[in-house]
Amino acid sequence: MTTSTNLMRQKRFLPLMVTQFFNAFNDNLYKTALVLFVVYSVYNDEKQEALFSGLASVIFIVPFVMLSALAGQLADTRDKAAIIRRVKICEIGWASLGAVGLFLAWQGIAVHSFAIPLLLFVVFLAAAQSTFLGPIKYAILPQHLKKEEVLPGTGLIEAGTYIAILAGTTLAGFISIEAALIVVVVTAFVGYFASTFVPDAPPQSNYEMHYPLLEPFAKKTPSKPLRWLGYPLVAIADQAVMSWKLVRDTMHNREIWLAIVAISFFWTIGAVLFIQFPPLAKNQLLASKEVASLFLVIFSVGIAIGSLGINALLKGEVSARYSPASVIVMGLFVAGFYLISKAWTPNAGGELLPIELWLLEPLAIPLMLTLLGVSTAGGFFVVPLYAFLTTRCAHDAASRTIAANNIVNSLAMVLGSLVAIGLTSLGIDVTEQLLLAAAMSVVSAWLGWLLLQAERDAAQQAAGAAAPAE
Numbered sequence: 001m002t003t004s005t006n007l008m009r010q011k012r013f014l015p016l017m018v019t020q021f022f023n024a025f026n027d028n029l030y031k032t033a034l035v036l037f038v039v040y041s042v043y044n045d046e047k048q049e050a051l052f053s054g055l056a057s058v059i060f061i062v063p064f065v066m067l068s069a070l071a072g073q074l075a076d077t078r079d080k081a082a083i084i085r086r087v088k089i090c091e092i093g094w095a096s097l098g099a100v101g102l103f104l105a106w107q108g109i110a111v112h113s114f115a116i117p118l119l120l121f122v123v124f125l126a127a128a129q130s131t132f133l134g135p136i137k138y139a140i141l142p143q144h145l146k147k148e149e150v151l152p153g154t155g156l157i158e159a160g161t162y163i164a165i166l167a168g169t170t171l172a173g174f175i176s177i178e179a180a181l182i183v184v185v186v187t188a189f190v191g192y193f194a195s196t197f198v199p200d201a202p203p204q205s206n207y208e209m210h211y212p213l214l215e216p217f218a219k220k221t222p223s224k225p226l227r228w229l230g231y232p233l234v235a236i237a238d239q240a241v242m243s244w245k246l247v248r249d250t251m252h253n254r255e256i257w258l259a260i261v262a263i264s265f266f267w268t269i270g271a272v273l274f275i276q277f278p279p280l281a282k283n284q285l286l287a288s289k290e291v292a293s294l295f296l297v298i299f300s301v302g303i304a305i306g307s308l309g310i311n312a313l314l315k316g317e318v319s320a321r322y323s324p325a326s327v328i329v330m331g332l333f334v335a336g337f338y339l340i341s342k343a344w345t346p347n348a349g350g351e352l353l354p355i356e357l358w359l360l361e362p363l364a365i366p367l368m369l370t371l372l373g374v375s376t377a378g379g380f381f382v383v384p385l386y387a388f389l390t391t392r393c394a395h396d397a398a399s400r401t402i403a404a405n406n407i408v409n410s411l412a413m414v415l416g417s418l419v420a421i422g423l424t425s426l427g428i429d430v431t432e433q434l435l436l437a438a439a440m441s442v443v444s445a446w447l448g449w450l451l452l453q454a455e456r457d458a459a460q461q462a463a464g465a466a467a468p469a470e
Contacts, residue, residue, distance in 0.1 A: 016084075027127075034056065050424040151318055264413075
């Protein structure tokens with residue numbers, strides 16, 4: 001029996017896997033259903049559609065910047081399983097609120113003035129919930145798994161996450177908006193039920209949370225009105241200070257820091273591509289929303305394939321030796337996706353084709369294969385880097401390390417999304433913006449190479465330190 005198969009039978013792993021699966025499924029079902037509904041049913045202009053897609057992406061990323069420091073500290077100072085359960089209760093709340101927004105949009109009630117703003121606010125809440133779960137899903141693994149099980153466990157979590165993304169994005173493209181709002185609420189309840197089986201994971205150190213700005217403010221401000229006015233502003237500033245300190249602490253370990261930066265560039269590329277898919281499918285390829293959903297599905301399938309494939313190649317070893325080549329291959333596939341999109345000839349009728357007819361177009365299969373190549377190579381690149389974060393840091397700092405990674409990832413993704421929004425505002429076609437993703441792959445390859453060099457240097461130092469003892 002393989003390690004991966006054995007883990008799927010263990011209570012110390014399976015409930016976490018199921019909880020994370022339904023969390024990723026629900027996030028993507030809601031966000032994809034929202035974006036596809038607005039792009040295909042509300043707006044009728046490529047620029048507006050691309051801007052809305054970019055805005056939804058930015059809103060989804062912002063909580064990771066704002067709250068990751070707090071999430072990481074909570075995960076290292078509280079029982080991780082207890083946090084998971086509380087976070088899943090919060091999911092029931094945002095899912096219910098999101099269902100109200102989807103219902104109003106479906107019925108055409110105050111669509112622009114209330115329904116869409118409400119839906120975007122729920123995107124923020126969903127992302128905030130995922131922010132608090134993010135550090136735990138990786139940091140809990142070394143606590144519950146044996147050392148040789150961490151990489152397979154990470155690969156399974158990654159593969160399961162992207163299969164969940166696949167399921168959520170697929171369903172969002174093929175079911176009605178009224179069905180989507182029901183499934184979102186039901187899934188939230190199922191996810192909470194699964195979380196109740198996650199084994200306890202108490203903190204492993206005496207690390208205490210610190211609020212460098214908020215605590216002095218509370219002592220120096222006895223007036224209740226001033227506290228009510230000042231607390232939110234000081235708390236936001238406090239989060240910024242904690243975030244900076246959290247990121248700064250990871251810079252002392254070259255391997256961890258390079259892994260974080262490389263992962264950030266990868267997800268920036270992913271953010272740019274995800275923003276472009278819906279308007280590209282509708283306006284350049286003249287495809288229905290099912291095809292736009294299919295693009296997201298193919299991307300997720302490829303990541304899952306890459307996650308499992310790299311684990312098989314490395315045989316449980318945590319190493320970046322395949323990362324530089326993987327992301328170069330990814331960039332070449334992005335360039336191929338761009339060339340095929342540019343060569344696409346719209347159908348004679350100029351109408352949006354349903355998926356069964358679109359698949360018969362001459363370039364449909366080559367386009368999907370290049371997209372699968374993009375995401376599979378991406379999976380080969382990114383999965384070992386996540387394993388670096390939990391295996392190269394102190395055992396009592398795993399959650400904070402993942403949180404620091406989330407902060408840097410999120411800042412990079414916000415920057416990439418804003419660049420895409422800016423290019424759209426300048427009138428640059430979404431197809432041409434694919435070249436931005438291809439160019440960024442070169443930077444990611446360079447970062448992967450630097451990480452590989454750092455890995456080799458660390459191995460040589462470890463061997464040199466062990467030599468006298470032999």
